[in-house]
Structures are given as C-alpha cells and as structure tokens.
Amino acid sequence: MSDVPSPRRAPRVLRDWLPGTPREAADAVVGNLLLHALPAHATKAALSYRASGWLGTACAVLFGITGVTGTILLVLYVPSVERAYASVKDLETVVPFGSWLRGTHRAAAHLMVVAVVLHLVRVFLTGAYKREGPPGAARPLNWLVGLALLLLTLGLSFTGYLLPWDQLAYWAVQVGTRIAASVPLVGDATREALLGGSVIGQPTLARFYALHCFILPSLTMGLIFWHLWRIRKDGGLAVSDRVAADAVARARAQPPPAGRTYAILGATKGGTVASVAPSALLAPESVASVPNAPRRAAAVALVCLALTCVFGLAAAAPLEQAADPSRTPNPAKAPWYFLWLQELVSDLTFKVGGFVVDGTLLGGIVVPGLLVGLLAAWPWLDRSPREAAGVWFHPARKVQNRVFLAGLLVIALLTVVGTFCRGPYWGFVWPWDPVPTTPTRL
C-alpha cells in the first residue's frame, strides 16, 4: 500500500461518500454497492434542483418513511375484524408516540401521492419521456414504469384505508369495490376476489392486509429499482442530452487548435470535432457524482423526513367510530385524492332520452382508464422535435402542455368541489353557507 496521506482525507468508513480526490470519487462509484447506481460524472444541470426538483428522490424517500413507520405499525396492529379498531385505538391512546407514528405514516403516504403527481407533472412539462434520446435510451418505457408506480401509490393508499376498520374505512371499501363491480363481465368476480366473499368481512380485511403490507410494497420496491436502473440506461436525465448537444454545437462552432487535446484522447479521425464523444466536451459542465449526488439526495431525504414528522404531529391521523355496516356517515367522503373520482361518479349519471348513462362505470372506470391510457400512449403521440426533451415549457410542446395542465386543473377543481362544496347527502353547498340540517329535496 502506497497511501500518500492527503490533508483532505476522510475517515476510512466515509471515504466512499466523501472522496478527497477525483480518483477516489471514481473508485467509489465502481466499488460501492449503493453508489454503483450512479454514473462517474453527472452534468451540473442534471444535479440541479431546477431541472427535476429531485421529486423522484423525494418519492422514494417518502416510500422509505412509510416502510419504516409501517414496519412498526405492522407489529402493533391486529388484522382481525374484532380487534383491528381497538388496536388502532391503542396506538392513539396507549402506545408511546403511537399517535405521532400513525400520523407520520399517513403524512408520508399523503405526501407521496403529492410527490408522485408532481414528479409526473415535471416529467411531462419538461418532455423528459420523449422517444428521441441518446443511443440505447428507452425513456417511454421508464414513463410506463412511472405510471405503474403512480397506480401502485394510489393502490397502497386505498388498501391502507381499510385497515383501521372505522366508518371511513368500511364505506370507502364498500363504494370502491362496488365501482370495481360495475365493470362488465369481470366486475363481479373482481369484487368477490377483493372481498373474499360477497360482503365485507374478515376475509376482506385479511386480503387488504396482505395487499397493503406485502404484495403492493414488494411490487413498488421492484419497480422503483427498475425505474432507477432505467435512468442510467437512458443516459441520465433528459436535461443532460440538451447540455451535451449544446457542448457539441459549441465545439463545432469553435474548433479547437488542431492536434492538441483531442488528438491525445485519440477520439478524432480526420480532425472533425463531431466525432468526439460529448462526455469529453462536457468537462466544464459536469462534476463527479460522488459526493455531489448523495449529498443532494441526503438533503432531500432530510427535508422529506422533517416535513412528514411535522405534518404527522400537526395533523394526527383521524379515527372515526368503529365500522358500522348499517349506518353510513353523512356525507361519506373519500380521501382527498379520490374525491375527484367521487365527483365524477356522482355527476356523470344523466339521462339522454330514455337511456341512462351509468356514472359508476363512466366516472369510476372509463374516464380514469382513458386518462391512464392516454398518458401511457403520450410518448408515441408527442411529435415535437428532440430538442424539446429536458426543457421546461419548450415552445414546440406549448399545445400539449396546455392540454395537460387543463386536465390537471379540471381534476383539481373537482377535488376542491368535493372537499369544500359537498354537504349532507352529497348536496352542493358553498363553503361559507351553514350546513343544512335537512337537505332540500333534490
């Protein structure tokens, strides 16, 4: 060993994470399992907060927080119809910091829904899913993996709702599984498979418990790893493509003195700069991934942890009365991220002559299904040039960005109406109106 001591040398355990020299930084990427997912060098643009908001990292961190809090909840919770509600009540009143634990689990789940949606919005508005990329890139595939992760996030939220076995839980599952039953041909079988019978009971709780605590988390974790691996395979963030293209264009405009750097690199033949690998040109725009990327990831993780802990303390998870199959709360509202669907299911039933349009199938299955299908097909519908990839609000994508944002606005408006403007019997009320005790006849 010919270690030359250097004044910036970090302790041995931390050397991979805080490399003192470029050599150590490169070794860290090669020799460390966790850092192996990173490229040796990344563009400063890709590491910036402005390009991505680091929202994908935030999603993964929030998923991790639900995993850690969920593991503790897993051993304190009893998945039985007789004891589930009491065990959650114990969490709220007896277990030390139990209420905070449950609140943090719920806060992380809610923030994860927010972060996943924002991540989708960022990827859409920057055109980062586009087909045109560096050789070997398959960004539309990663877009599809991301959509699957969005659906898994919502599935995790929905299955988690049943477990406390309170009124909210019972009626959310009653309504949700009946929506599934409205699908022609396979609907009733789907509902029976989810419920483990024809009514909500112990088999239902067991199934949702298995889905929430094992099946969906495993799928999510697997897809997260695939999602991350694909980013590497796709040549990093789409914003790097543009930086690389700029570097090549700049080099073309100002050819370097012949026979110097590039000749040494041996990358040129016949003196044309175009054949030089962009990575060689990117030296001024890029930095070593280690420690820059893990440092930012750690910052994002700490912010996520702080937010969830504070939200979990400030807004404790609600627990309604124990599930009562004979009495429905009035009004019975879905969690906020499903309220736009509840609005659609309520509003999309109307008569055209003698024909009644079924809002359950239309609002609960067809419209959300079409939205997901449209998003999935979007990379193949997007005809903008490759320069539009990795750029916020590129002019070539103006129309599609507006369509996308308009769709989001409609969903947001429906959510607001469902949250603030629905009173007893799902009747429309203004938020400032006193809630009527006896609703007028509809």
Added chain:
Amino acid sequence: MSDAGTPPTRRSVLAVAAGSCACLGALGPLGAFGAGLVPRVRYEPPLRRKVGRPSEVAEGLTFRADLGVFLVRKETSFRALSAVCTHLGCTVSQEGEGFHCPCHGSAFAADGRNVAGPAPRPLPWRPLSLAADGALIVDLGAEVGPEAVLTVTEGA
C-alpha cells in the same frame, strides 16, 4: 434454439419441447395454490333473517339497522324496503317522504323509486313471510314488487 438459417437439430427440438412442457407444468402448482384464494366456505350472515314478532313492529315506517331494511306497517299489512342504495351500496336514510343516500346524493321516493342522483334502480322491496313460531322473516336475497304485502291477522 437454432439460429435462423440453420435447420433445427433433433436435440434442439427436443430441448425446446421439454422446456415448454416444464414451464407449462410449473403453472400447475401455481393454479392449485391460487385456487385456495376462492373461498369454499363463507362465514357470512344468512340472507333469510328473523325480524321479530309482527306485534313488535310499530305502525308506519321503522328502520332496522341490523337488517338494512325499512319495515312498513299499515295495520295488518307488512312490507320491507331495502335501505341499501342501488348505486354503490351505502345505507340510505329517511328524509321527509322519501329516502336520501349520503354517498353520492341519490334520492328515492316513498315507494322506492329512484327520483334523483346516480342510483340506477329503485330500492328493492324484500318478501316477508311468517316462520312456524309466528315471527316475521325477511329474505334479503329476493325481490318483490311494492304491491306484495304480507297480511297478518293473528297475533299482530
């Protein structure tokens, strides 16, 4: 597998055939173990339920939360109307003359007709019958018209 252009050998054909059979065979236990997810025994409440003695049913409309029905008594005639919304299964409650659903705003008239909101069908009337011990029995799995009435003259 043989490369394109070269003819398959006997060995490669047998290898593909054996591999395919093994993969198909692997589906067997998967199907067998998955079959356990379809329940053979259901521990669910029965659909035919005792309501109680006719004399215990009050005149007019009574909500029976345990059964999910409204009992309608007019002197010696008895009827039972389901309280489960035909839209997505929430329990409706009486409001004025008719019934309203708290989940998606469906409304039903006194005879069960769906008059507003997304409910696709009227609330079903359930057949009532008398058990050997004289108690009323409601069948939550069957449906009758609103005109079907059980008349009880003795012990009511």
